[in-house]
Amino acid sequence: MSLGKLLERILQLLPVLLGVSLIVFAMMALTPGDPVQIMIGDQSVTPEQEAALRRDLGLDRPIHERFFLFVTDAVRGDFGESFYHRRPVADVIAERLPATIELSLVALIVALATAIPLGVLAAIRKNSVLDRLATVGSLLGVSLPGFWFGILLMMLFAVHLQILPVSGRIGYSSEIVPITGFLLVDTLLRGNLSAFWDALSHIILPAITLGLPMTAILMRVTRTSMLEVLRQDYVTFAEAKGLSRRRVLFRHALKNALIPTVSVAAIETGSLLGGNMIVETVFGWPGLGRLVVESIFLRNYPLVQAAVLFYAVTYVLLNFAADLLYTALNPRVKL
Amino acid sequence: MSAPPAPALLVPEAPQKAESIFHRNLATFAANRLAMASAVVVVLFVLMAVLAPFVAPHDPNETDLFRRMQPPAWLPGGEWSYALGCDALGRDILSRIIYGARISIFIGTAVILVATSIGILAGLASGYLRGWVDVVISRIVDILLGFPYLIFAIGLMAMMGPGLWNIILALAYKEWVIPCRVVRGETLVTRELEYVEAARALGASRWHIMLREILPNILSPVIVVSTIRMAHVIILEASLSFLGLGVQPPTASWGSMVADGRAFILEAWWVSTFPGLAILLLVLAINVASQGLRDAFDPRFQE
Numbered sequence: 001m002s003l004g005k006l007l008e009r010i011l012q013l014l015p016v017l018l019g020v021s022l023i024v025f026a027m028m029a030l031t032p033g034d035p036v037q038i039m040i041g042d043q044s045v046t047p048e049q050e051a052a053l054r055r056d057l058g059l060d061r062p063i064h065e066r067f068f069l070f071v072t073d074a075v076r077g078d079f080g081e082s083f084y085h086r087r088p089v090a091d092v093i094a095e096r097l098p099a100t101i102e103l104s105l106v107a108l109i110v111a112l113a114t115a116i117p118l119g120v121l122a123a124i125r126k127n128s129v130l131d132r133l134a135t136v137g138s139l140l141g142v143s144l145p146g147f148w149f150g151i152l153l154m155m156l157f158a159v160h161l162q163i164l165p166v167s168g169r170i171g172y173s174s175e176i177v178p179i180t181g182f183l184l185v186d187t188l189l190r191g192n193l194s195a196f197w198d199a200l201s202h203i204i205l206p207a208i209t210l211g212l213p214m215t216a217i218l219m220r221v222t223r224t225s226m227l228e229v230l231r232q233d234y235v236t237f238a239e240a241k242g243l244s245r246r247r248v249l250f251r252h253a254l255k256n257a258l259i260p261t262v263s264v265a266a267i268e269t270g271s272l273l274g275g276n277m278i279v280e281t282v283f284g285w286p287g288l289g290r291l292v293v294e295s296i297f298l299r300n301y302p303l304v305q306a307a308v309l310f311y312a313v314t315y316v317l318l319n320f321a322a323d324l325l326y327t328a329l330n331p332r333v334k335l
Numbered sequence: 336m337s338a339p340p341a342p343a344l345l346v347p348e349a350p351q352k353a354e355s356i357f358h359r360n361l362a363t364f365a366a367n368r369l370a371m372a373s374a375v376v377v378v379l380f381v382l383m384a385v386l387a388p389f390v391a392p393h394d395p396n397e398t399d400l401f402r403r404m405q406p407p408a409w410l411p412g413g414e415w416s417y418a419l420g421c422d423a424l425g426r427d428i429l430s431r432i433i434y435g436a437r438i439s440i441f442i443g444t445a446v447i448l449v450a451t452s453i454g455i456l457a458g459l460a461s462g463y464l465r466g467w468v469d470v471v472i473s474r475i476v477d478i479l480l481g482f483p484y485l486i487f488a489i490g491l492m493a494m495m496g497p498g499l500w501n502i503i504l505a506l507a508y509k510e511w512v513i514p515c516r517v518v519r520g521e522t523l524v525t526r527e528l529e530y531v532e533a534a535r536a537l538g539a540s541r542w543h544i545m546l547r548e549i550l551p552n553i554l555s556p557v558i559v560v561s562t563i564r565m566a567h568v569i570i571l572e573a574s575l576s577f578l579g580l581g582v583q584p585p586t587a588s589w590g591s592m593v594a595d596g597r598a599f600i601l602e603a604w605w606v607s608t609f610p611g612l613a614i615l616l617l618v619l620a621i622n623v624a625s626q627g628l629r630d631a632f633d634p635r636f637q638e
Contacts, residue, residue, distance in 0.1 A: 019478030027494050143619040145570050147577045148593050148611030155600050155608075274485030278574055282597070293578055296493040308482075308490040316481040 009320070016316055018071070024309045025070050028301055029063060079306035084298050089306045093288060098181030099169060100280070100287035104272045106184075106203050107211035112265060115215045119222025119261070120254065126227065134219060141216025146275055150209040150282035157205060165202050167284035174198040206283040210275050214268045221264045226257040259329045266322030270315045360555075363631040370627020376620035384436035391430040392416060396585045399425035404603040420605040422595055428605065431587035432613050438499075438576075438588040439617065443569045445503045450510035451561050457511065458518025459545040463526050472515070479512050484567075485574060492580040502581055506568055517560050521553035555632045562625035566618045573614050589614050 036054050045053075054060050057080070058069050073079065079089035122134040158166040165171065170183055174195035179186045184203070187196035229235060230253055238248045276289035284290070288307060295303040365371060383390060402425035406413045413420060419428040461472040479487070491505040525531060526549065534548045575581040576590030584591065589610040596607030 015474065016477050016481050019474065020481045023478065023482070024490070027490050030494075139619065139622060140615075143566065143615055143622050145573050145577075145590075145593075145611060145614045145618070147574060147590070148607070148614065151593065151597060151600060151607050151611070155604055159600055270483060274483040277485060277489060277578070281578060292489070296489070296580065301493075304490065304493050308486055311486045312482045315483050315486075319481075 006324075009324075013316065013320060017313060020312045020316065021071050021074065021309060022067065024305055024312065025067050027308070028305045029066065074306075074309060079309075080302040082295075082300055082303045084295065084300045084303070089303050092291070092303060093307060093310060096286065096288045096291045098178075099183075099285060100276055100289060102182045102184060103203060103206055103210060103279070103285060103287060104269070104276065106207040107214070107272055107275075108265070108269060110207050111211035111214040111218055111268075112261075114211075115218035116222055116258070116261060119219040120226050120249075120257070122219070122223045123226035123230065123257075124249065131223075134223065138216040138219050141212050141219075144212065146209055146212065147278045147282050149212060150205070150279055153205045153209060154283070164205055169202050169286055170195065170199045171202075206279050206285050209282070210272060210279045213275070214265070214272065217268060218261055218265055222257065222261045225260040226253065229253045229257040232256075262329060263322060263326040266325050267319060269322070270318040273311050273315055360631045364627055367627045367630065370624050370630075373620040373623035373627070376616065377624055380436055380617050380620070381440055383433055384440045387433050387437055391427075391433040392418075393427040393430040395426065395431045395434040395587045397426060401425065404599060404606065406603070407605050407609075419609045420603070422592070422606045423599055423603070428592075428609055431592060432589070432610055435587040435589045435592060435610060435613070436617070438582055438586065439569050439572060439614070442499070442502055442506070442572045443565050446506045446510055446568045446572075447561050447565050449503065449507040450564075451514045451557065453507070453511040454514025454516075455518050455550065455557065458515040459522055459549065461515070462519040462522025463541070463545050463549065469519075472519075476512050476515060479509050482509065484509060485571060488571060488575060489578070489580060492575060497580055497583050499582055502572055502575060505575075506571055510564065510568065513564055514557055514560060517557055518553060521556060522549055525549050525553055559625065559629045559632055562621065562628055566621040566625070569618055569621070570614070 036050060036057065036059060040050065040053070051060075058066055061069070077090050079093075081087065082089045082092050085092050118134050118137075122128075122131040125131055154166060157164040170176075174187075174192070176183075176186055176190050176192055176195055179189050183199040184196065187193075187199055235248060235253050238252045239245075243252075276287060277293055278289075279285065280287045280290035281293050288310075292304060292307045295301075295307070399421070402417065402421040404423055405417055405421040405425070407420040408415045408418045410420075417427050417429070419432070421427055422431070457472050461469045482490075487509050488502075488505045491508065492501060495501040495505065522545075531544060531548055534544050539548070572581060573588070573590035573593075576588040577594045579591070579594065581590055582588045592610035593607045593614075596603065596605075596610075599606050
């Protein structure tokens with residue numbers, strides 16, 4: 001893709017991002033209930049103090065000015081103050097973000113590491129028992145409600161077999177001073193292997209739960225595209241040349257078969273964002289998703305608003321990246 | 336000299352053919368035993384929901400602290416009149432699952448009906464009228480696609496507050512985008528076909544062409560997509576209820592029942608397990624049945 005095309009695509013993103021901000025703004029602005037009253041709660045304040053607070057929040061201005069302020073502030077990373085934490089919303093979000101990113105990345109790795117081998121095997125042994133099991137498994141994978149699957153895993157591995165912890169991110173005894181905020185990385189950087197295993201054992205069940213729907217989808221995509229590739233002339237030709245089956249499969253077929261898998265994985269990474277709220281709630285994972293759910297019940301609206309905007313913008317950018325990746329991997333797609 | 340015999344008039348066979356395609360598709364679907372069985376399961380769930388007051392053994396909200404976390408019938412301490420056991424307030428889990436089906440199925444159906452109606456109108460207008468209508472609708476679609484579904488719904492629920500109608504609104508606000516895109520795509524192709532051209536030449540109005548000429552011919556992919564989406568909507572509703580943002584207690588909904596049981600997984604696994612199983616069964620049945628529908632009715636999936 002030429003630089004011009006890339007710039008054009010980036011420019012096309014702007015109206016979408018603006019529209020997304022408008023909706024997030026409207027969600028808050030049009031909601032019944034006065035944010036100032038919510039902030040004040042049951043404290044006693046004079047009408048002057050209330051008016052001052054209203055002015056500080058910009059609530060006395062006309063609505064289009066408030067939207068303009070909201071967008072310009074958001075671009076500068078200023079989302080106001082969290083009612084509950086009495087700190088800037090951006091700081092609170094930044095603090096919780098590494099836990100969510102770490103969980104999402106491990107879920108992505110789990111999904112890819114399960115889906116690709118299973119999908120390839122199912123394609124090579126088409127109509128075998130394994131293929132059918134994989135088909136049934138992928139159907140189950142998209143039909144299982146994530147919150148329930150998480151609880152089942154918890155009951156089996158944490159309560160019944162007691163081989164994995166029930167919830168949280170790391171045991172009290174293994175807590176370390178964070179460096180990057182990613183515990184799996186930090187424990188290794190600190191050379192604390194037992195803490196690393198502790199963190200790993202905490203992340204396994206949430207990551208499997210979060211990655212399950214993605215695993216199901218990627219497995220199907222891999223199977224279909226592998227079957228497609230195995231029918232191609234160049235694979236028959238490679239076999240006719242007398243290359244070993246293994247070499248044909250891994251050197252020739254797999255490389256091309258994985259293009260759709262990678263593209264779909266990139267798109268589905270965005271869908272992990274929504275799953276985070278559920279999985280973090282089930283497993284008491286101290287990430288952004290759980291913070292949002294808690295904030296809703298605390299009526300901590302500035303945080304909810306900022307987080308919804310953050311999720312949406314991330315989602316748009318991830319989809320954009322997925323699109324670019326797809327274009328880069330598929331020379332046939334000219335945009 | 337007699338004139339050469341007139342060529343036999345071509346009898347228009349189109350209506351008859353269309354009917355036979357429909358019947359053939361229906362027969363294809365009926366021959367798919369797994370899909371048929373799943374459709375039967377879905378129908379049974381619907382009947383269970385509709386007839387809940389007659390089939391539920393107990394009042395779903397009747398608490399009995401002596402039956403607190405009573406196990407299912409086949410475990411020691413269980414009894415068959417409370418077949419799936421009781422929850423932490425001593426309410427009969429089976430009855431609550433039966434009543435919970437009403438919430439899941441009602442919300443699923445309502446959201447899909449509202450979203451599909453809006454999606455069809457917006458998609459037809461966008462694909463047939465083109466121009467600024469298309470630009471505006473497509474921009475709105477792009478923006479709504481910029482939100483992860485659950486987060487959009489959670490954001491709306493946080494602002495609107497929980498409740499049955501708010502869930503339907505929160506989900507329908509985004510769901511219509513999906514039928515809209517399908518309808519727009521199909522309309523773009525169909526509007527160029529000769530019979531639409533003919534209707535235009537005969538002076539048919541835009542609305543007549545969109546609703547009477549185009550819509551009937553693109554309806555089957557829309558129906559197929561709607562049934563597939565129904566499964567998603569049911570899971571989303573259950574997720575919202577699980578988070579406490581859905582239907583409020585004491586109304587039984589499957590998602591909130593799973594959430595209720597979370598605190599007791601050590602001593603009473605059945606409280607969370609059975610409602611979740613109900614969600615899985617219904618969603619799985621809808622998924623399998625709708626795949627059967629797709630294979631039978633969508634020409635792109637026919638050999």
